[in-house]
Structure formats: structure tokens, C-alpha cells
Amino acid sequence: MSSILLRGGLVVGPQSSAVADVLVVDGRIAQVAAQVAAPEGCDVIDASGCWVGPGFVDLHTHLREPGREEAETIESGALAGAIGGYTALTAMPNTEPALDNVALVSYVLDRGARTPLDVAVAGAITQGRRGESLAPLAEMAELGVRLFSDDGTGVQDPSLMRRALTYARPLGVRLAQHCEDELLAAGGSMNEGAVSGRLGLLGRPALAEELMVQRDIELVALTGGSLHFMHLSTSRSLDLVHDAQRGGLPVSFEVAPHHFTLDETCCEQFDPIFKVHPPLRPRADVDALREALRNGTIDAVATDHAPHAPELKDLPFDEAPAGMLGLEYAASLTFEALGDAPSPQRFFSVLSREPARIAQLRHEDARVRHGGHGGAVIEGEDANLVVFDPEANWTARNEDLHSHAVNSPYDGRALRGRVRTTIAKGVLVVSDGVLV
Numbered sequence: 001m002s003s004i005l006l007r008g009g010l011v012v013g014p015q016s017s018a019v020a021d022v023l024v025v026d027g028r029i030a031q032v033a034a035q036v037a038a039p040e041g042c043d044v045i046d047a048s049g050c051w052v053g054p055g056f057v058d059l060h061t062h063l064r065e066p067g068r069e070e071a072e073t074i075e076s077g078a079l080a081g082a083i084g085g086y087t088a089l090t091a092m093p094n095t096e097p098a099l100d101n102v103a104l105v106s107y108v109l110d111r112g113a114r115t116p117l118d119v120a121v122a123g124a125i126t127q128g129r130r131g132e133s134l135a136p137l138a139e140m141a142e143l144g145v146r147l148f149s150d151d152g153t154g155v156q157d158p159s160l161m162r163r164a165l166t167y168a169r170p171l172g173v174r175l176a177q178h179c180e181d182e183l184l185a186a187g188g189s190m191n192e193g194a195v196s197g198r199l200g201l202l203g204r205p206a207l208a209e210e211l212m213v214q215r216d217i218e219l220v221a222l223t224g225g226s227l228h229f230m231h232l233s234t235s236r237s238l239d240l241v242h243d244a245q246r247g248g249l250p251v252s253f254e255v256a257p258h259h260f261t262l263d264e265t266c267c268e269q270f271d272p273i274f275k276v277h278p279p280l281r282p283r284a285d286v287d288a289l290r291e292a293l294r295n296g297t298i299d300a301v302a303t304d305h306a307p308h309a310p311e312l313k314d315l316p317f318d319e320a321p322a323g324m325l326g327l328e329y330a331a332s333l334t335f336e337a338l339g340d341a342p343s344p345q346r347f348f349s350v351l352s353r354e355p356a357r358i359a360q361l362r363h364e365d366a367r368v369r370h371g372g373h374g375g376a377v378i379e380g381e382d383a384n385l386v387v388f389d390p391e392a393n394w395t396a397r398n399e400d401l402h403s404h405a406v407n408s409p410y411d412g413r414a415l416r417g418r419v420r421t422t423i424a425k426g427v428l429v430v431s432d433g434v435l436v
């Protein structure tokens with residue numbers, strides 16, 4: 001029998017919080033009470049002053065395996081995730097080859113099962129992510145895939161997207177769209193605007209994102225299929241999706257930490273570390289995303305963790321691949337963006353509860369392969385837990401990263417709030433900020 005006792009933390013529930021001890025025995029939460037006696041041989045962890053809640057769930061992780069293992073592997077990505085407080089990741093399908101069939105999805109699920117975390121897979125919507133014909137969604141759904149995406153690009157053809165939504169509906173799965181109209185964004189390497197004009201770089205207009213958001217809202221209304229909008233980056237995109245949600249459409253969305261932390265002026269030094277799709281936006285959009293986080297109108301924070309081998313990010317700005325690391329700092333950046341009096345409920349809502357609901361990784365979803373995530377910290381739940389210290393002040397250092405890649409834009413940045421402990425699948429994976 002293995003047991004872990006989290007002593008004296010603020011246990012954060014969906015509605016309220018209370019200081020309590022949490023005892024984990026054999027992979028499940030065995031007891032939550034004011035005073036719990038430690039069984040013999042128990043790992044006792046002092047969580048006083050910390051928040052204790054369900055482990056984070058990432059809806060958007062590029063694990064790069066198979067095909068680009070020099071940038072990341074399923075194993076290294078899972079360890080980076082654990083450091084970041086994640087207990088479940090969703091592997092994106094833009095690997096080489098793309099995760100568009102049962103054999104490849106099974107491969108990633110099997111490799112994922114050997115890591116300390118639960119690794120779910122987002123299957124490709126179209127064969128080879130080429131946007132031409134549908135991938136075998138039903139067969140992949142049989143394996144437990146609940147999210148499908150061509151991420152890296154969006155499905156450009158509206159009739160194909162309509163068919164995918166129609167097809168997905170009876171399967172009970174959700175599509176996830178990378179919203180950028182490729183014709184409008186073509187050749188652009190940063191946000192289109194005064195800054196790109198000054199730098200002489202071709203821009204990707206906000207409209208490229210917003211047009212596809214608008215199109216897909218119409219397609220959802222037409223088909224009744226469920227859609228998740230990935231990494232929305234503009235104030236107007238949020239307005240469009242909020243309107244659709246108020247109208248009762250089955251749509252959800254995520255924002256990424258870089259879009260609510262960094263703005264387009266970061267690109268002024270031509271450092272490709274700041275190149276990402278959709279691009280970093282003007283300050284007004286960054287502020288709108290932060291405001292939405294604070295007022296509770298963001299569904300989920302997702303990392304869009306996108307490792308790249310160093311030589312690729314050494315290319316000139318317009319030739320370098322887009323994307324940056326995200327797993328290890330997402331929680332601290334979210335905490336910071338929540339403002340001076342961050343709500344622990346909101347923090348766990350955007351990092352854990354809602355992403356778990358969107359990915360169908362909650363207990364009640366009765367998944368064969370993955371345990372319960374994003375649930376309440378109560379007796380009987382699977383022990384996927386995180387201890388977050390809201391008082392910690394620390395500095396991001398590239399040399400401390402656990403990813404194979406080091407394309408983080410935050411090297412040397414002061415951070416507030418830190419993941420202390422991660423318990424995944426009932427096992428103590430991270431203790432006092434380091435891998436056990």
C-alpha cells in the first residue's frame with residue numbers, strides 16, 4: 001500500500017475552499033478532513049500556505065513523437081508537464097506522420113501510458129492533415145479519442161469542415177480548430193499592423209483568425225456538431241464565441257499563456273523565439289484576454305506547447321517555424337494574469353476543471369485508458385492532484401527546462417506562484433518543484 005498525505009493546504013473546490021489534509025492511498029483520494037493521521041510509511045508533504053486542487057489538464061500539447069524526437073518525446077513532454085502541474089496532456093496530431101489512423105493513435109496512447117501522466121490524443125480531422133478528405137474519425141473514437149484537430153493549420157475547406165462536424169456529432173466527439181484563414185495569413189510571420197509595417201515583415205491579420213471563427217460558428221449552428229476553438233488571440237474572437245455561447249451553441253475555447261502575456265512588440269528584435277501562430281497581438285488584445293481571465297469568461301487555458309530543435313529557431317524570423325514552449329510556466333503565467341487577488345476557483349477552473357470537461361477526461365466519462373481529471377478533491381476520486389504555492393517568487397531559467405527543446409521566450413523572467421507538488425495516477429511525481 002502506498003500513501004501520500006498533503007498536510008494543511010487550502011483545498012480548492014468548484015465553489016468554495018477550506019484548509020484540510022488530503023490522504024491518497026493506492027491511487028485514490030482516501031480521506032479529506034481537518035486532521036488526518038498519517039499511516040505508517042506515508043509520504044507527508046507540508047502544503048500549508050498552498051492551494052491543493054485537481055491536476056492541470058492541457059488541451060493542446062505538441063509532443064513531436066513520432067518524427068521530431070530531437071525536439072520532444074512523449075516521455076520528455078510528460079515530465080515537463082508534470083513539472084508544470086499537469087496530470088493529463090492532449091497530444092496534438094501534427095507529428096510526422098500525422099496521427100490520422102488507429103495504428104498511430106495506439107502507438108502514442110501506449111507510449112503515453114508508460115509516462116507518469118495520462119496522455120490523451122487528439123486525432124487528425126483529415127487524412128494527413130491535408131484538408132482534403134476525412135480521417136477515420138469513428139475508428140479513432142473507438143480507441144477513446146474524444147478530440148479531433150488538424151492543428152498547425154485549420155480545416156480550410158468549409159464543405160469538408162461541415163462534413164466533419166456532421167460526422168462528429170453522433171460519435172459524441174468534439175472538433176478543435178486552429179482558426180486562421182490560410183489565404184489571408186499567407187506568408188505572414190507576425191501580427192499585421194503598424195509594428196509589422198515598421199519592421200518590414202509580412203503580417204497575419206487578425207481577420208484571418210476572426211473570419212474562420214465566424215465561419216465555424218455558422219457551421220456549428222448548421223450541423224449541431226461540437227467545436228472547440230484553439231488559442232484564440234483577439235478581443236473580437238472572444239466576443240464572437242461569447243455571443244455564440246449565449247445563443248446556446250456547443251462551442252468552447254481556449255487561450256494560450258503567450259497570448260495573454262506577450263504582445264507584438266516582442267517581435268521588434270527579430271528573435272524567432274517570439275514567432276507563433278496565431279501571432280502575438282497588440283497590447284489591447286493582450287489586455288482584453290487578461291480582463292476576460294479575471295472576470296471568468298475564459299473557458300480554458302491551454303499551452304500550445306510547441307518544442308522546436310535549436311537550429312530551427314536560429315533561422316531568420318520569416319523562415320523560422322512558429323511556436324514556443326509552454327508547459328512549465330503556464331500555471332505561473334495564468335496566476336499572474338489573474339491579477340492582485342487571484343481567485344483559486346477560477347485558477348483551477350481554467351487550468352483543470354473546464355479543460356477536463358472539454359477533453360472528456362472527468363471521472364464520469366468512464367474512460368478505459370485515462371483516470372478522472374478535473375474533479376473535486378473528495379474521497380473516492382482518482383488522485384490526480386497539484387499543490388500550487390501562490391506566495392512563491394522565482395525566475396524562469398532555460399537551463400532548468402525539462403523539455404528536449406529550449407525555445408522558451410521567458411528565460412530570465414520573474415514569475416509569481418509555483419507548482420510545488422504533482423501527484424499523477426496516484427504517484428508522487430514532483431515534490432518541492434523537482435522530479436521525484
Ligand SMILES: [Zn+2]
Binds near residue numbers: 178
Ligand atoms: Zn494551432
